[in-house]
Amino acid sequence: MDYSSFLQMNEEFSLLMVMLFLLIYDIFAGEKGSKYFQPIALVLFAAHTLLNCIPRDAFSIAGGMYQYVPMQTYVKTILNIGTFIVLLQAHKFLNEDANRIKRGEFYFLTLSTLLGMYFMISSGNFLMFFIGLETASIPMATLVAFDKYNRKSAEAGAKYILSAVFASSISLFGMSLIYGSTGTLYFSDLATLITASPLTIMAFVFFSVGLFFKISLVPFHLWTPDVYEGAQTNITSYLSVISKGAAVFVLFTLLTKVFGHLVTQWQPILYGLAVVSITVANVFAIRQQNLKRFLAFSSISQAGYILLAIISGTALGMTSLVYYVLVYMFSNLAAFGVISVIENQTKKVLMSDYNGLYQTNPRLSFVMMLALFSLAGIPPFAGFFSKFFVFSAAAQQGYYVLVFIALLNTIISLYYYLLVIKAMFLNKSENPIEVVKSDFPVKLSFVICTLGILLVGLFSTIYDQIGLLSFGM
């Protein structure tokens, strides 16, 4: 057996090395060395991101267990950038005395979930996929419960792990049935072997709900707001963007590549889920006072929008999806970034606390506003473009009614996004949040997000680049 072919897994190895290095460094670095831990970690991770951003030719190793297509590089790069932004935003939080000791773990856990997602994305076999999925979710549970003296955090951790395992066991059961009905676990073989027999369909449904859980679609979403609220904000943002982004990509590839024969089955499923997710999440979001919960529901409805791209099942849809994830990442991370900065300093996360924020923290409010506008799909911000493309992809396949429903929901979503903007800009407050100071990495993260929000839409090259590769899908 030629193990050298394993070395083609560039991204995974590079990430693994970063992880291991950081783990070892954290253990053995002295007082002095630990000062440089975060800078080194960030630089290393940035280097990792840069090194692995060039797409290569498609290949498949380990007998098809691991399948690479160039598009994955983009997806992984997007995840990398997202993670990088999250790490930047977590910088200050991790420098606090209480957390300093735990930051090695933080990095290690975060990066291992990322590694899990890598595997998930590149998997060519259900075993690989399952391992990746679990690698992504088990450390996540510990991250959610990271703040172990906080009751909310513990509760969120418990909810997350229980729900996640419940979901993955159903999913696993589904996989077993798929295996039973086809006799293989390789994606490439499954694509031809799957037929629309009731058992297979049942298996498919059981399997896919595991992913729906990860994407947090209604009605598999109920854990989301609680976990988002309980977890430390940076982890929430990681959860909402990175893990979701990886999952939607995988869902798309699986549906088109593996379950292509079941297209008449999964299209109505997605149709229904999209409608329900967008609507229910929006309706819930209206009432939310806690901004983290609020963004949780918002992210559920965003996931619903993403389904519009998946449902099209075309190359256009694929491109739109990846693009959507990219834009969504910038916008959501910006929003969560603001919340985390403020929460870290003042412990305030309620919408009413944000009254009059613009008077004291104009920059933060500005970033928040951009993020929310982008999430709401307002031009000229990137969110508008991504939404348009997603709708366009669905409309191309004739899903006009779905697009229409989704658009009607954008009105509701605009309403609650505007509520936050109203709080920040319009409302007056007796005791507004004091001036919040943020350190350089956090500022850098805001700059990256803002540039992303402002420029990604205007420069079509990004979309075109993604589009170039999506035709292989």
Place this chain on the structure above:
Amino acid sequence: MNFLSLFVLIPALMMMGLFLSNSRKQLLFFMTAGASLLMIFSTVLTYMYFTERAAGNAATMLFTADTVWYSAFNIHYSVGVDGISVAMLILTSIIVFTGVFASWKIDPLPKEFFLWFCLLSSGVYGFFISTDLFTMFMYYEIALIPMYLLIGIWGTGKKEYAAMKLTLMLMGGSALLLVGILGIYYASGATTMNILEIAKLHIPIEMQYYFFPLTFTGFGVLGAMFPFHTWSPDGHASAPTAVSMLHAGVLMKLGGYGCFRVAMYLMPQAAHELAWIFLILTGISVVYGAFSAIHQTDLKYINAYSSVSHCGLVLFAILMMNETSATGAILQMLSHGLTTALFFALIGMIYGRTHTRLITEMGGLMKVLPFLGVCFVIAGLGSLGLPSLSGFVAEMTIFVGSFQHTDLFHRVLTVLACSSIVITAVYILRMVGKFLLGKIQDPHHEHLTDATWFERISVVTLIFFMFALGSAPFWITNMIHESVLPVIGQLVK
């Protein structure tokens, strides 16, 4: 990129300038400089347009330019103007210019105000120069969203409610619109989003049946079509002066323009079949808006309902589908834009002095505010269609045009719409009579001061153009008329 893009770039540069500036003087400098630049620029454009046409250039759109933007969706950044767009650009530049002068004293946060104002205006300009469905829609939405903050922060009265309502309703309209646009694009099988190209293709009639109502209603919401007009009274009443001006003056025109340029132009068969529904709705708008205005006591509400009525007339005329009424519709857009902007400017100035907008609480202001009073009367007369002011030209073109329709139903509707001119007279004169004429009611009003120089600039500019349009309409009607022909040709075919 061609020079038309300057219309978008200048506001963008203004925004940058504003962003960097830090004193009130600088802000005002950037705004006035930018606004005047836009005004000059639109004049130059008009001049160039005329020379091009005179030189025999018979293309539908002039000064076109086309850059591929998103090739996957065939989205191009394509610009071009015809007579209608030029007219609209002139209108926009006038109102942006006067709007700046009307908001000379805006407080608090002047910088932010002007920033949003610039964004709003760049959206409007962009809309009028676009010939691509996507960019058109994008600019349309760009123009919508700053309204929320502009009204919410600098407005008066129930501003938060009004801002929210306006934004959401208009977004609702744009939701319909987006489905319509996507439908047009995919159903036509076009390989481009350029309107002119799509117009050459044929959209299957059963598809048109779906997308025409969507598109028309989508734009119609912004054009304050009954029953989607309720954002207008609340929104306009709460908005700060310049925003009311720009919104009622220009933004509502986006609706009519879009209906004409997109809905009717691209889906002529459905337009023919379904026009009667919308004719009834817009006919209702015309009369209903006027009747509702009679009962209002808040100056801005009166004017907002009056806008509903007048903008209803725009859509009404468009739906009559002949060249005269369509020309009239465009003229009405111009005329209503100028008149209503003047109204809002004056109302804002008066409100700034009296701190009330209820006509029951004022009286005899003509005596203390002769300049504003006279201008208000002129605006009123313009609104009720006095010959020599713009309203007359526009309304008469519409009525004469609409009445040329061979179908009796259309002519009867025209007659009903005509009746709005009487009702308009009623509420205008009632308003003028109540608060300008008569005796001074509130002793505090005895010592008000008349308009300052920057207010005068704003008002006089608007009045000047109202007269220019109303007394010598030929310079612009020909331009509009020949640009209307392609669309009407499409409809008649």
Place this chain on the structure above:
Amino acid sequence: MQYTLLILVLPLLSFIVLGLVDSKWSPKVAGTIGTLVLGIITALSYLTAWEYFSMHQVAGVYEKVIPYNIEWLRFTEFLHINLGILLDPISVMMLVVITTVSFMVNIYSLGYMVNEKGFERYYAFLSLFTFSMLGLVVATNIFQMYIFWELVGVSSYLLIGFYYTKPSAVAAAKKAFIVTRFADLGFLIGILVLSFYSKTFDFGILTSGNPSVFASTVGVSFMGVSVMSWALGLIFIGGAGKSAMFPLQIWLPDAMEGPTPVSALIHAATMVVAGVYLVARLFPLYIVYAPDVLHGIAYVGAFTSLFAAVIAVVQTDIKRVLAFSTISQIGFMMVGLGVSGNGGHEGLGYMASMFHLFTHAMFKALLFLGAGSVIHAVHSNEMNHMGGLRKYMPITNWTFLIACLAIAGIPPFSGFFSKDEILSACYEFSPYMGVTMTIIAGLTAFYMFRLYFNIFWGKEHKHEHTPHESGFAMALPLVFLATVTVFAGFIPFGHFVTSDRANYNIELDTVVASISVLVAACSIALATILYRKESAVPKKLATTFSGLHSAASHRFYIDEVYLFITKKIIFNNISKPLAWFDRHVIDASMNGMAGTTQWFSLKIKSFQSGQVQQYAYVFLLGTLAIALMVIFI
């Protein structure tokens, strides 16, 4: 005749200049400019008249001269508004009338208005009015006429509301504008209908008598009435509004709130006859395509005339008396047109109507100016504040008397000739009409002399300061107009203005003339008995016929009916419910959508119970639901 353009341009310039300078110049300068301009254009009008009537006759028929006709606004290939000048006998006559009266009023105002605030504004408005009125009469096409028609309406509004701090003036101005505007709607729709079938606005083509113009109307009817009747009937509504025909007469008495010279100019001599002029202008159409409408006009005119005359008998405000008398006299003119045929002797009514228009303009202006002079002296409009003024105001007295005699139809004053022609035409139309009109003529004589005696004779009323004759500026126009009134009757009017523009020799119908003179004389005698000296008879009569009397003094409650319609029905029962509907139904349904969403949001919040087991339960249900859905659908 290119200089005719100046007749239009000069007053416009004068308006612009006076309007823009506002109060920067002294009042005297403004007044002088206005008057001077009017003087020039009066001279030009006379020149035009002289040149036109002496030179533009071809084969005994006056030709139409169009020195200017510029396309102003193009609607379609055939329909375009032109601005131009059309000279034909009636427009030239109107030029003369308007400029003359306007000039007199301008001079008069120099004295009358001198102490008023806003003197410049006043002159600016006067210039605007003159410009609009002149533009109206020389219109080459029906749409130009409509344009100036509207402008005239606005200048009338501005002038009635000249005392804008006075609520009654503001209300009157508003009323005048809205009522006429309402009528204009009819005019506009009439134009639309007419132009739809004829494809032209141009008077030249419309009145050419060429049947092909209206070929498309043949057999077309709407609701059982032919479209031409509709068109012309609607156009007449416009005319009726401006000319205060029943039931649109309500605005004119209130319009007396304006300064008296304005009443003289606009609401007596010029603007109110615009309706008559309009019908005269389209007379060839009426007579050929809608003779029934023309007859209708005659009946409306007759009724209005009677109606106004009855009311005039009981009014006590001298300007109102004059106003109702104006309505009544315009009724005469309408009747004249209505009963007329076309050409030669048939067209007697037409000629008579125009003649009456001309003479009426002069003597009615004189009456108003005289009344103004009286009001100026006693500072009141009420008859019972006057009496015995003949001693103090001899010029006014004499000129007023002349005017009264003229309007009463006593030879040799001008009113006699014109009214007599109308009466002859009426008798030829139908004896009933003739008799009715003769009675009205008698009523006219009666109330005019009631007015005259009440002002200048009767018991002297105590005044704060002794009334005195007005100054030169006010006396001059009185004298001038009186002179015209005396001699105008001898103008051979049939040589100038006839229905077919050919010469026609007026012959006095002695029977009709003597009857009418007799009736007038009797009425005057009656008035003399009743009002020359103070007597109890009028009061007694009033109490005897108290019902009629109070009805007449309340103008037969027409205003109340209107008030009911506008206030109660339109304002309270249409507008108010609509406004309510808009707020509480349309708007509420929009808000309701938002509310429903909120409500729904509240209802489903229990799904998010915080219980992880429930989450799993929902999760499971969702899975099963999907599975069932996919398998069974």
Place this chain on the structure above:
Amino acid sequence: MELITNFLSGSVQIEAYLGLSLIMFFAGIYGFLSRKSLLMILISIELMLNAADINFVVFNRYLYPGHLEGFYFTLFTIAIAACETAVAIAIIINIYRNLNSVEVGNLDEMKE
């Protein structure tokens, strides 16, 4: 009876295994939904995971005897399940430290 004999004699029908796994799976689900203690819930999850494992093994053994995919899958799954349990136990301990209880009903601070 035949089932038992077959079972004892070593020639068990595949349906029996599948039935067993189904029962285990739904028992696990039932347990997850109804148990009060977090630990019991965890055990229920283990039941569910193991049900899937049985499926894999049985399918491999009966239907696709030439391959080893199912067996491998099961091995990995067991390892993963162990990880999950470890993490879950850790979190439950943490919960106990915070709440002094491991009742699932108490985890409702965040809701709505």
